Amino acid sequence: MLLSGAKRSYLVKVSKGKRFSFNEGIIDSEEIIGRQYGEEVTTHLGVHLRLVHPTLLDIVYRGFTRRTQVIYPKDAALIILRCGVGPGSRVVEAGTGSGCLTALLAHFVRPTGTVYTYEVRREFIDIARENLAAVGLLDYVVIKEKDVREGIEEKEVDAVILDMADPWHVIEHAHRALRCGGTLTCFLPTINQVERVVDEAIAKGFIMVETVELLLRNFKVKRGETRPEVRMIGHTGYIVFARKP
Amino acid sequence: MLLSGAKRSYLVKVSKGKRFSFNEGIIDSEEIIGRQYGEEVTTHLGVHLRLVHPTLLDIVYRGFTRRTQVIYPKDAALIILRCGVGPGSRVVEAGTGSGCLTALLAHFVRPTGTVYTYEVRREFIDIARENLAAVGLLDYVVIKEKDVREGIEEKEVDAVILDMADPWHVIEHAHRALRCGGTLTCFLPTINQVERVVDEAIAKGFIMVETVELLLRNFKVKRGETRPEVRMIGHTGYIVFARKP
Amino acid sequence: MLLSGAKRSYLVKVSKGKRFSFNEGIIDSEEIIGRQYGEEVTTHLGVHLRLVHPTLLDIVYRGFTRRTQVIYPKDAALIILRCGVGPGSRVVEAGTGSGCLTALLAHFVRPTGTVYTYEVRREFIDIARENLAAVGLLDYVVIKEKDVREGIEEKEVDAVILDMADPWHVIEHAHRALRCGGTLTCFLPTINQVERVVDEAIAKGFIMVETVELLLRNFKVKRGETRPEVRMIGHTGYIVFARKP
């Protein structure tokens, strides 16, 4: 990641012969390769850019190829914490989409856990595989080109996470796949989907069914001028959590 | 964890001779010891309770001894995701408090990472150590009875997380302790603390300084009666994120 | 209204022989009668209380006898502004309930407008009538002991405001009663009621149908300790606005 001043940054993937063009000027990969994080490089306009180690979040949200709507960090964070995963966990996820949540899950189940991710659309699988490979997380992921509505093949998994339009078709499969005490999580844009999933989850014997929504406010902070940002994302989705008894 | 019906649950720590008393009746540890998760036990009133494997979150938020205000899961989740930790990370945290955030961080840096947590109040250190030991995470934590305002001894850490009243005294130490690209996170109840920390972080050379606030709404979901809960937590704290260039 | 210090206040209705007992001590109506607003009176404990002219809002929200859930000021305010009433307006409201919204509407349609309020439950009508009389607004209100679901008798009204459980039965009546360009407003606790009302309003030819929800945050403001209040009301209801073309 290249930084210009305090606010502007660029995420680049260097490779021989590749050249990058920013507002600050042009720079060749050759100028970057071999440098240490923390060092500065200079564009053809003489502007200095600093090389900074990107976090996984930088890469997933700024570097991943996307073809789908992507889950927001605020929602991904709560899902990851509340679904109970950690190093060694076995998690089932559907659908894969661009692989953003897959990558975050894979990151946290390392080094001994696995994310089993179901996706029916071949083009997304290819993008997700490429994205996951780029961050070195493919080893912790099993991508399955299958319709999760037809069944989950894994058993005794710690968590099932559904980010799909009709998760009610998967509730029963999730119940069978989860270990006792395991967590079902559904991310849903509309309240109607929430009603249907909650109904189905209770009907299939899930307990501790909870529905939440997260709102994130960004602030403009400056002595004497501090206030929330005028524009904000008013809605991303609802999250339903449930436990298998 | 013992479940009664779909909503009520109890977190217990069994030990010989210990007896638990619930609304559903009394039960002895002896009745629970040796049972498998998923099995049922019966109280003296004949009520069946199911044994469920608790998640780390269940234990941290319901089983930990607390002497301090504790960070909410919504905030802990975003901090953990955005501060960039994961298996193998080295994180500095202050203050330890009851050890809730410490436990969550330790959980995610396993098996090769370490959480260095600073606390000046001896009584909290004892409580935190006991809490961390109870969940088997003490091996991934170094508890330091030191005032973090006097310096951070670790170098090249991935993240510094400050949940304390006057973090502005620690910004310079955090800058020295962090690796290039590492993340500083401060959790702060008042907007005045935010202003002071943001000022200091910018003054000390931190970049990408962002302030956010999370609001969590719980929903009552029932066909035909779905609405947000009437009472909600209106404020926990602001979170400031910054990066070392 | 009697004030004690900067925060505590009491709303009283004086009458000969009536005696009031507060934390600050006891005081007789006789001591208050004849005093001017702004003057102070003294309790038997020697505490001074200041006489302050109450606003309509003070009386409606603190002095009215209530038997029902009452609409919050934030919602009442937006309804009053957006439904387009003002001095001279003719408004239909249902149900009357304790008469809180009725009083606010009556206040704003004075001196030449009228609020026609429908209520089927006799006991509420009596309470509302008493409440409205106490604030001198009964002259601007026609209380009708009728089921609004069976029809609205008024014609060419400026606004119809429905705060009832099943307003979809009244949409067609509202359409007939409203003048061209007039406003229909429904206040609804659940999202399911919203869906049904919006469907029905569009089906019956209403236009510019909008649904909103207001969240009010209270702040604790003190130099250096400013933050939103920890507890807040997370939900009161949704408001649907629509116009007759």
Added chain:
Amino acid sequence: MLLSGAKRSYLVKVSKGKRFSFNEGIIDSEEIIGRQYGEEVTTHLGVHLRLVHPTLLDIVYRGFTRRTQVIYPKDAALIILRCGVGPGSRVVEAGTGSGCLTALLAHFVRPTGTVYTYEVRREFIDIARENLAAVGLLDYVVIKEKDVREGIEEKEVDAVILDMADPWHVIEHAHRALRCGGTLTCFLPTINQVERVVDEAIAKGFIMVETVELLLRNFKVKRGETRPEVRMIGHTGYIVFARKP
């Protein structure tokens, strides 16, 4: 106001020779003059547009010439309800700006009340006067080309409403101008202004000082696809209310 279908509407002011051009085609004022509200007119493309009586809110928020940031309806509504005005009230407002809040206040104090509005910038006064005249509310407004920080000339007013950058200079004047029990209201974009105003209001003897913030969420309502709108206004301003004892 001209309506096209259920959602699109145009606010026009007809005058001889004036011609309007919409997506739906061109139409001359002559075609509109003499028609009744509720009737339809036809553009040169043959599209029918319906004539609808606009509410004051339609005109203020869509028809007024604006040179300034304008207070949102959600905030104006709460201010109007909580400041205690109504038919006959005498209100002081500063600054006038484009006259939006002035118009709404004038609307509600009719027919016997008056809004005294202070503004130092001559160009705004001209715009406000024109706007107020266009809606027939100028008779209820006294526009004063004076700096309110130098004093309020009115006495015993019911409410003082300050929508200006530095209201702390006016608190003492407001205290003198208000009747006992009268209401001071300040609308402020930043939390720092709030701190300063609250400090000053308490120092000058105001009581019942409260600070609130309103968030308005718009909803997309459609059977099976109901959810809050993705984009929302995250912040307009804080409102401080206080009472003169």
